[in-house]
Amino acid sequence: MFGLVGIMLFIPFTQTLFDTGDSKPLDGAFEKIEHPQLRYFSWERWFSEKFQNKFNKQIENNIGFRNFLLRFKNQVDYTLFRKSSANAIVIGKEDCLYEEGYILDYTGKNFVGKSFIDKQLEKTKKIQDFLKKEKNIDLLVVYAPGKASFYPEYIPARYHPESPGLSNYKYYAQQSARLKLKHLDLNAWFIAMKDTSRYPLYPRYGIHWSTYGMCLAIDTLIRFMESARNADMLNPVWNGIRTTDSLKDADYDIEKTLNLLYELPHETMAYPDISYPPDTALYRPDVLTIADSYYWSIFNSGMPEKVFGNHEFWYYNYTIYPDCWGDNVRYVDHNKDREYVEKQDVILIIITEINLYRGFFKFVDKLYNQYFPDEPTDVKYDYKVWYLNDDYWLKNLIHRADSCRMTPAELLDRMAEDYALTHDSIYY
16 A cells, blocks of 8 residues: 555656656646746745745646646546536536526626616716717617526526526616617527527536527627618628537536536537628628627627728727737727727627626726716715726625625615715726
8 A cells, every 4th residue: 555655646756757748738717837946945035935835836736647636636526526626617407507606696696786787877878879969879788698597497506596686687677778778688588589499599518608699699789780870781691500519619618617537418509600791882880899708709700800890899898809819918098988989880888797797897987987077976886886896896795795694785885985985086
């Protein structure tokens, strides 16, 4: 037994020493840790323990067969305990995988309050009307689907999905209709098609819509823009549909982050063959899209470059694509939001239920301040915008509210009121 343990310990050491090869790289976001370097040693770092802490971390992250060993552990956790090793990934009933934020919104556990959403939508409506009337620019809001809303039956019982409260999505959709905000509710549309769709609209092991669902959304989005602009745009032509259980990455992107030894059994998914026959006589609007990750599949499909004129994608209203590739990074200059908006024909805001607590990524708020600078400052609302656009603070808010036996909306209101007592403004 002692010899066997010694051999088991010696094998990873041999791989580390001679670099004999390891299993495939891990998926997901990981901090790259360099190999241990003795030249980092100094007596000052030794006595402050900086050297020991860094050296230990370097050894742990570069041990031989680390990737295989992690995948082995993850496989054991998943197979025996249905436990996820990936951050914020929830294994639901019948192995349906979720990101927890979608569940929190569906169940209403991260509802941020009616007053915040009312103010956000009132600002959006005012800008939408102003841009259309004064500039002939269409600001369009699109509520992308959410997996928890689409598959509530697979949510684990510990989240009590059978009795959801008022969610951010439900209230946004309700108030958007009341205000007659020009919007497209793809979430409601997907739910309505759930029992009649010929092919899956959501993959069991993916977080976003299926490739088939995305193609349907593209077709509907173009028609929505055509209606808003009263113009004929280039529409996709469906040349056929291929079905296979060899899935594209986007259709099992959550599964990949679990980093298991073996792939899970895949369902059969549909992959449409779509083309865009060129027609120079059709209208090609200049479009700015502010969106979360749901837009990536549309962006990467090639649709924007074929259907739109000039086009930029502001990812979370922060980085600009297609300019950000490789080592090139271009950030949004919010001091010029108004200037850039007025060069467009259409502004698309695309957001899914997991992000609705943020508002519209501060885009509406910053633009509103530039168009209506003389509006009275609402410190409590501005505090909420600043607070909610940080993932860490949202998690902290939910935890604190639970410990205080309050809802997140109630605690957020109290915090905003306390802040307004001592501050005249807040910069976000």
